[in-house]
Amino acid sequence: MSSKDLEGTRSIAVFLDSLETLKQTGLVSENGWKIWCMDWLRTSRDADASLETKVQVAKSSLHQMKSIARVLSSVSASLESSIDYVVKQSCDIIRSFEFNALPDDIIARIFELYHEEYRNVIDVVDEGDASDWIGPFRAANVLTQVNQRFRHIALHIPILWDCVSGTTRHAEEMIPTLTARCQNPNISIDCDFFEGMSTLSGAEFLRLLPPASQWRGLAICHQGSRKFFKDIQVVSDGRLDSLLDLRISHGREPWISDEAEVDEDNESDEDDESDEDDEEEEEDGGDGEGDGEEGVDDGEGDDDATSNLAESYSALLATWRFPKLKRLTWEDTIPSPVDCPGLQECRIDLSVNDAGWDLHSLQQFFACVPQLEILSFSFTDIVSNKAYSNNQILEEPVYLTRLRSLEIYAAGKARGSFLREVLDLLDMSAVSFLKVSLLHSSGDSKALSVCTRDWLLGFAFADNLHDRDFPNVLDFHLCLHEKYSKSVPPYTHLMRCVPQVRNLVLNLPGFNEPSFLQFFEYCKELRSIRLDDCNSFSLCNLASDLECVDQHQLDQLERFEIGGGGASLLEQKNRLERCLGTKFVWKA
Structure with missing residues (x-):
């Protein structure tokens, strides 16, 4: 050793x-x-x-x-x-x-928290997307497959079963089990999916559900389907007394489950149309002309404005009652007047380039929702349809006394003139929160400058070329998204629209800075300013402007924050600190 x-x-x-x-x-x-x-x-x-x-x-x-x-x-x-x-x-x-070893009630609570967190994650990824109905449905099924005890517990927690989806495999067997767990389900319907199924039709699916008076949410995606509105009318008699959320989408949208492979060419729908056309020809003596109610008005080749919804469906919707409806979403469809007096939130997404949109119907819709509080528009590749829109527009814009929040998003080939026409339908004087988001996707700097100016002027000026007025807006968010070259939007016109704004948020990547001296000139009540991702602002203009602002206005300013993307402003950080003192917050 x-x-x-x-x-x-x-x-x-x-x-x-x-x-x-x-x-x-x-x-x-x-x-x-x-x-x-x-x-x-x-x-x-x-x-x-x-x-x-x-x-x-x-x-x-x-x-x-x-x-x-x-x-x-x-x-x-x-x-x-x-x-x-x-x-x-x-x-x-x-x-x-x-x-x-945990008691059943503790495990049940853990399952509920899991379900809630799952839904929250989906909402963050795509707020307002109907996948927040389909996702939790799958999560609940996973829990029931772990073991017998988990299955027993999960089957007795109603919140886990608040989604009913016809795109589920073995839907005919599963749906009755789900409906037994949730008395007020959300219904998500892809009409064209059901038209292509050989085992379960849309009408059969609806008959498996709880009574329509108990539905809490309804999402309908269709591509000119002829049957589903009538099927819903049959099972509901037009009374959807518990409905809180309604979404109607024209065309296949990303939130449709991947299990539902929709025939993009809509062959089954064309077959149905040809069969019905044959029947109409026999009834009408072979002239091939029907009563016109069934055809979906798509706006192609017509001289009239369209809502992208057949007149018969619009008329049917007008008879339905939604006494508790709080949220309504229309995708590639102009809303018709609907009986929903308590509606609080509405989202309208339009992205069909060749449709002559029926703005008269849109204005009529606004007139029937006096309790509306939150409104958002999304326009992508929309051209102006002035020839259609001005024919029957009401003389006075609709005044929504409770409208407090307005969000506008424009992208692609959307025209500023269309944006102007839509905004002209409403009196915006009650709005207190305003957000404008514009996305330009072309690498052509000239096109960028022209397009951005077109959008912003469409927003800032009414049809009579007077300044658009948002007299009570206190919070204003401006987001201009582009990746290519610097541009100087017409900031002055925008700020004249919001004279009482107190809280200003600017997200302007790739854009030159506005004149903050003019900002304070037009907006005399500013209390806070936040700059996010403003990576093209010059090194000295911002500080120079603030040093020239009236001292009284600087004194009433409570916070000036520079967030992400402010590296280009680093050299003037010390000047800003001297000018603003403790009000200056640097988070770049």
């Missing part, structure tokens, strides 16, 4: 002797040196011991304690490795055992 091994053996022996001493004292020792260095204790107190002896004993004691420390380190490393090994080998069974 080597000397190193002998030394290690002696160290272990001393270590074990020390542990025995600790054991005899009940593992408690106020003075550790009495255990680890007793030789030094005796020698240091021996008056007869020579200095040489004390030095030798001190070195020996230190050497011995360091050897013990190395032993302890080796033992500790071995122990930690063993702990990691046992943890990896046993963590799953421990977690499973501990979780299974």
Whole structure:
């Protein structure tokens, strides 16, 4: 045995002797040196011991304690490795055992929290998207497949079963089980999916559901389907008394489940149309002309404006009652007047380039929703349809007394003239929150400048070329998105529209800065300004403008924040701090 091994053996022996001493004292020792260095204790107190002896004993004691420390380190490393090994080998069974040991009510609450978090994640990814109905449905099914106990618990938690989807495999067997768990379901319908099914028709699907008076949400996606509105009329008699959320979409949208592979060419719908046309020809003496109610008005080749919804369906919708409806979404469809007096939130998305939109019907719709509080528009590739829109527009814009929030999004080939015509339908004087988001996707800098100016002027000026007025807007968000070259939008025209704004948020990547001197000139009530992703602002103009602002207006300013993308402003950070003091917040 080597000397190193002998030394290690002696160290272990001393270590074990020390542990025995600790054991005899009940593992408690106020003075550790009495255990680890007793030789030094005796020698240091021996008056007869020579200095040489004390030095030798001190070195020996230190050497011995360091050897013990190395032993302890080796033992500790071995122990930690063993702990990691046992943890990896046993963590799953421990977690499973501990979780299974929880009472049923605690597990039920965990399932509810899981469901709520799942829905929240989907809402963040795509707020307002109908996938927040389909996703939790799948999550609930996963829970029921873990084991028998989980299945029993999950089946008795109604919130897990608040979605009914006809796109589910084995829908005819599953839907009755789901409806037994949720008395007020959300119904998501892809009309063209059902037209292509051989096992379950739309009418059969609706008959499997709880009574229509109990539905909480209804999403309808169609491509000119002839049957579903009538099917819903049959099962509901036009009374959807519990409905809170209604969405009507023309065309296949991303939120439709991937399990529902819609025939893009709509062959089944064309077959149905040809069959019905044959029947109409026989009834009408073979002239091929029907009563016109069934054809979907798509706006192509017609001289009249369109809502992208057949007149018969619009008339049918007008007879339905939605006494509790709070949220309404129209996608590529102009809303018709609907009996929903309590409607609070409406979203209108239009993206069909060749449709001559019926703005008269849109204005009539606004006139029938006096309680509306939140309104958002999204326009993509929309051209102006002035020839259609001005024929029957009401002389006075509709005044929605409770409208507090307005959001406008434009992209692609959307024209500023169309934006102007839509905004002219409404009196905006009640709005207190305004957000304008514009996305230009062309690399042509000239096209960018022209398009952005077209959008913003369409927003800022009414049809009579007077400034559009938002007299009560307190919060204004302006987001201009582009990636190519610098541009200077007509900021001044915008700020004249919101004279009372208090909180201003600018997100202007790629755009030159506005004149903040003019901002304060037109907006005398500013309290806070936030700049997000303003990466093309110049290095000195911002600070120079603020240094020239009237001191009284600077005094009433409470916060000036520079957020992400403000690296280009770093050189003037000190100037801004001197000008604004503690009001200045740098988060770039």
